[in-house]
Amino acid sequence: MPTEAPPEARTDATPAGSSSRRRVALIINPIKATDVDVVGAVRRIAEEDGWDEPLVIETTADDPGHGQAREALGAGVELVIAAGGDGTVRCVAEELAETGTMMALVPLGTGNLLARNLDIAVDDPDAAVEAAFRGTERTIDVVHVTVDRAQDAHVFLVMAGIGYDAAIMSDTRDDLKDKVGWLAYVDAGLRNLPGKPTRTTISVDGGKPFERRLRSVMGGNCGKIMGGLEIFPGAKIDDGLMDLMTVAPKGALGWLAVAGKLFARGKGKDPSLEYFQCRTAEVTLREPLEVQLDGDPLGKATHMAFEVKPDSLRLRMPLGYKDPAVVSEPLP
Structure with a gap:
């Protein structure tokens, strides 16, 4: 009987012809300017990898991510992508921690500290979106x-x-x-x-x-x-x-x-x-x-x-070697 791939090696890409279709939520801070169409990139890769139409939710001045993350959880999505600065990422993570729902991030802020630690492209939203769908999975502490x-x-x-x-x-x-x-x-x-x-x-x-x-x-x-x-x-x-x-x-x-x-x-x-x-x-x-x-x-x-x-937050990050100063097991 074939063995299951280890968690850190799995991705959420769905093979062509599979009847299993999943949904992703994109929680995006609309005031973070970028030359890249993040929503379009998420929709494109979701379609390529056999996911359903993404749920797109914008943050607001009154709610920087908490309510949006709860809405995504209520919709039963399997992946939540937080697109924004460190504040957006933190608020979304606060709701997803200990739920078992996967999180990914597309850094659009100034600091982007978590993205920098995890080698997520801070100046290439397209690459960050691809890693959100096709990268490796880690479970991290909060x-x-x-x-x-x-x-x-x-x-x-x-x-x-x-x-x-x-x-x-x-x-x-x-x-x-x-x-x-x-x-x-x-x-x-x-x-x-x-x-x-x-x-x-x-x-x-x-x-x-x-x-x-x-x-x-x-x-x-x-x-x-x-x-x-x-x-x-x-x-x-x-x-x-x-x-x-x-x-x-x-x-x-x-x-x-x-x-x-x-x-x-x-x-x-x-x-x-x-x-x-x-x-x-x-x-x-x-x-x-x-x-x-x-x-x-x-x-x-x-x-x-x-x-x-x-080990309370499932997080998606790019494939490849990880800095041993950041993670316990450097190799994916």
């Missing part, structure tokens, strides 16, 4: 975050934080992003460099709390940002763990020490940057600071609780 002990948790796929990193996301000018792309984040980062550290209490995996005076605390599910800089060295999106980073520059030249340790991939004993690997973490601040999840500003808070949910 991290649940509860802000200020709220009843409902959010999720993130790449990174989340409280403090300086979130202030950058909150203060980045949209008009500048349209003109210069990711350099707009550099502008916001420079403007937010001045500031005082905040007394912070951290507990990792339920252990004894410890205190630091910090500018930022960040949790990472995978580590790469723009330019290939790896700010969470060794973080893998499918290892059941999260990396927690604390940022504590001291003195006028403190940020140089932070940058140096970042480029050294966390090596060295400089306490300006510390890493902790864990499954859960709790962060409590003496005063409220800005919060961000995958680049989405959430306002200010004094408390964040993190919990990794291993």
